[in-house]
Every structure is written in structure tokens, then in C-alpha cells.
Amino acid sequence: MNTIFSDLSIFLIQHWPLAAAFVVALFIWIGFEFRLSFSGIPQLSVSTATILMNRSDAFVVDVRDFSSYEKGHITQAINIPIVDLNKGNGKLDAHKERPILLVCATGTQALAAANTLKKQGFQALSILKGGMNAWLQENLPIVKGLKVK
Numbered sequence: 001m002n003t004i005f006s007d008l009s010i011f012l013i014q015h016w017p018l019a020a021a022f023v024v025a026l027f028i029w030i031g032f033e034f035r036l037s038f039s040g041i042p043q044l045s046v047s048t049a050t051i052l053m054n055r056s057d058a059f060v061v062d063v064r065d066f067s068s069y070e071k072g073h074i075t076q077a078i079n080i081p082i083v084d085l086n087k088g089n090g091k092l093d094a095h096k097e098r099p100i101l102l103v104c105a106t107g108t109q110a111l112a113a114a115n116t117l118k119k120q121g122f123q124a125l126s127i128l129k130g131g132m133n134a135w136l137q138e139n140l141p142i143v144k145g146l147k148v149k
Contacts, residue, residue, distance in 0.1 A: 043129040058099040072142040099124040
């Protein structure tokens with residue numbers, strides 16, 4: 001047992017930049033998970049999100065930039081980039097009472113978007129856990145190009 005700790009301490013001393021980077025990355029990850037857990041905004045799995053969209057007529061808002069949205073998005077999703085949410089948006093104001101599912105690339109930007117919308121009075125907010133990456137991993141359909149009204 002002492003040999004393992006001795007070898008580990010030698011490794012950490014010899015490769016301190018690598019060890020420091022690992023510790024920093026670990027704390028960033030733990031901090032992000034803490035923020036998600038205590039935000040009060042539910043993170044939905046892909047299957048739960050599809051149920052919400054089908055049964056509760058959830059309004060899907062893709063907060064990625066326009067070019068990412070155009071490359072592929074969930075059917076019926078509207079694109080409001082996260083930078084535009086602070087301005088207040090007529091597209092969303094009409095849907096304050098509906099459940100809103102926020103989608104980004106990985107689920108990280110959606111939390112910031114949810115906090116912004118919560119301050120604007122939106123109540124029924126949820127986040128697609130894993131974002132579009134999770135959606136694509138499940139091989140669910142996407143639409144490419146602009147949404148046709």
C-alpha cells in the first residue's frame with residue numbers, strides 16, 4: 001500500500017502541471033453539477049423530453065447560435081440565441097404559460113438561458129439534459145435549415 005502512495009506522490013511531483021489541470025477540471029465539473037442540482041430547473045432525459053413535447057405541447061427553444069441551429073435542430077424548435085434572451089422576445093411572451101424546453105449543444109448554456117427566462121417570469125422551464133448531443137446520440141430526427149412557418 002505504501003508503494004502505491006509513494007509511486008503516486010512521485011508521479012504527482014514529476015507531473016504537477018497535469019495533476020493541477022486535473023484538479024481544476026474536477027472542481028469546475030463539480031461546481032457545474034452543483035449549480036444544476038440546486039437551480040430548481042429540471043433536467044430532462046431525451047425520452048422524458050419527448051414525452052413532454054408530445055403530451056404537454058412543450059414549446060422547444062433552441063438557444064444555440066443561428067448557424068448551429070441551421071445545421072440541425074429538433075422539429076418545431078424555434079431559435080432564440082442565448083445572447084438575445086435578455087432583450088425580451090415576443091416569440092416567447094405568448095407562451096409564458098406553456099412548458100418550455102430549452103435546448104443547447106450540451107445542456108450547459110440552457111441553464112443560463114433558464115435562469116434568464118425565470119427572471120422574466122417564465123415558470124414551466126426545463127432543460128434537455130445533454131442538449132443536442134444527447135438528442136443526436138439517440139438517433140432522433142432533426143430538421144436542417146430554417147424552420148418553415
